[in-house]
Amino acid sequence: MAKENQIVSRIVSLAVECVRIEPPAEFGFAWGLEFRRQCQSGSADCAYVLDLRHTRVLDTAALGMLRQLVERAASDPQRLQIIHVSPELCELLEIAGLKPFFRAAER
Amino acid sequence: MENSRVSHLGHLKWCCLMGGAALIGLASGTALGAVVATGLAFGVGWLAAGGRLLRGSASATVTEPVSVPAAETAPCSSPGSSRFTLPADFPLWSQHFGGQFDTTRASVTRVNVLVQSGVGEIGSSFGAIHRLIQGQQDSLRSVLDNLSEGGAADVSLHTLNQEIARTAQALNGFARLVIEVSKLNMDVYFQVEDMAAELAGIGKFVDGVEWVAKRTTLLALNASIEAANVGAAGRGFQVVANEIRCLAQRSRQISVDIRTSTAAVQSLVQQTQQAARQSASQDLSALLGSKSQLDSVCRQMGVLDARIIARMDEVAEISSAIEARTGATVRSLQFEDISRQMLDHVDADLRALSLTLTRLGEQVDAAGDTPLLQLSEQILAEERSTNPHLPSQSELTAGSIELF
Numbered sequence: 001m002a003k004e005n006q007i008v009s010r011i012v013s014l015a016v017e018c019v020r021i022e023p024p025a026e027f028g029f030a031w032g033l034e035f036r037r038q039c040q041s042g043s044a045d046c047a048y049v050l051d052l053r054h055t056r057v058l059d060t061a062a063l064g065m066l067r068q069l070v071e072r073a074a075s076d077p078q079r080l081q082i083i084h085v086s087p088e089l090c091e092l093l094e095i096a097g098l099k100p101f102f103r104a105a106e107r
Numbered sequence: 108m109e110n111s112r113v114s115h116l117g118h119l120k121w122c123c124l125m126g127g128a129a130l131i132g133l134a135s136g137t138a139l140g141a142v143v144a145t146g147l148a149f150g151v152g153w154l155a156a157g158g159r160l161l162r163g164s165a166s167a168t169v170t171e172p173v174s175v176p177a178a179e180t181a182p183c184s185s186p187g188s189s190r191f192t193l194p195a196d197f198p199l200w201s202q203h204f205g206g207q208f209d210t211t212r213a214s215v216t217r218v219n220v221l222v223q224s225g226v227g228e229i230g231s232s233f234g235a236i237h238r239l240i241q242g243q244q245d246s247l248r249s250v251l252d253n254l255s256e257g258g259a260a261d262v263s264l265h266t267l268n269q270e271i272a273r274t275a276q277a278l279n280g281f282a283r284l285v286i287e288v289s290k291l292n293m294d295v296y297f298q299v300e301d302m303a304a305e306l307a308g309i310g311k312f313v314d315g316v317e318w319v320a321k322r323t324t325l326l327a328l329n330a331s332i333e334a335a336n337v338g339a340a341g342r343g344f345q346v347v348a349n350e351i352r353c354l355a356q357r358s359r360q361i362s363v364d365i366r367t368s369t370a371a372v373q374s375l376v377q378q379t380q381q382a383a384r385q386s387a388s389q390d391l392s393a394l395l396g397s398k399s400q401l402d403s404v405c406r407q408m409g410v411l412d413a414r415i416i417a418r419m420d421e422v423a424e425i426s427s428a429i430e431a432r433t434g435a436t437v438r439s440l441q442f443e444d445i446s447r448q449m450l451d452h453v454d455a456d457l458r459a460l461s462l463t464l465t466r467l468g469e470q471v472d473a474a475g476d477t478p479l480l481q482l483s484e485q486i487l488a489e490e491r492s493t494n495p496h497l498p499s500q501s502e503l504t505a506g507s508i509e510l511f
Binding site: 028029032033036058059060061063064065067068088091092095096097098 | 279282283285286287288289290291292293294296297300384387388389390391394395398399
């Protein structure tokens, strides 16, 4: 799986600058500033890889931040890759209406 | 005498034939067959035996076999070949067999009544069953309509499923609304955070202003000291130094005010950040659980709906099959009418034979040279002409029933 992630990151990085975001186990409001910092670390047209390998909990603040990320990436699934997402979180993203904006590679 | 014996022997033989025919008819399983076979054998026997009876004149009962010349016992097959005379006991003989005909006709009538009554009862029962099955089918159809479309009650599994699906959609919409609000709250939080950073910058500026004010005050103090040292010449300079000190104090006071206001704004920023945190950070697990439960209920309702409709379809098919079978049985019972008319026809035939026998005794003397067999056939034809047609239908198959 790690090799696959590397391949994905490499493919994305070949096209544009790629920012890898790796939230903690409880991705919520408390991690908001760090999330914004990582998001703003890339250029305006960079791609993002959201690695949820550690994440077990996503609250609405996290989903709101992901919504911001979608807007930042101009709702372009080619610029948004989500990896290591569990089925539960995948369902949550589905309910939140965020799943279509991410190219997902399930855990 | 010998002829008389022969005729009585012939009579006995045909009676045996008649009995055999009746047994064959009974063996074939129908009372109607027995009656018809008996009647036909009786008629044929009468005709054949009658030809011989006309040859003799004695009326004695024969109890033992007697040898008969071939010429005397030859059947009377060619009408008009000879002139016959009736035996003296013909009226008794005719009365006896007339009574037999009447007995047979009474049996036919009883069979007819029994068949008619039994079939009528069966037909009535099947008709009731048919109506009950139709009622059952109507009820099932109503249940199916209610299940699939709701019918008049406007409540069905289908509509319930739709309602649940709508609720799930509303829940999804609510979840997305909550997330959108969270996103706006995060926007506010980040902006307030930026504002807090700017406030921190203002604090540094105020620090600078305070430093300047402190240095200015110190400078004004030094200027006052120098002015005092100069004496009267430095009095003007003393005034300027005092004004500078006042400005420095004013500047320091403004810095304090700015710092106080900034602290107040920072407090408000912190409160706003706290509110944004509380508003943005909600646990969606309850919502997710509710959504999962709704999805599960939706799936179970769908399965239940499919099962019930499948079972109802099976019951409806069974009811349709029963209705079809009942209809076929009721149609089959309509052939009772044919059987009854056949029995009526047999009765009429027997009556015709009985009347022929009677009229034969009355008309034989007036017939002149007409051969007896020809006369009997003529009378029989006249009697039968009143009932010319016998239904030809012999199988209880579906289709058109021959009317007559």
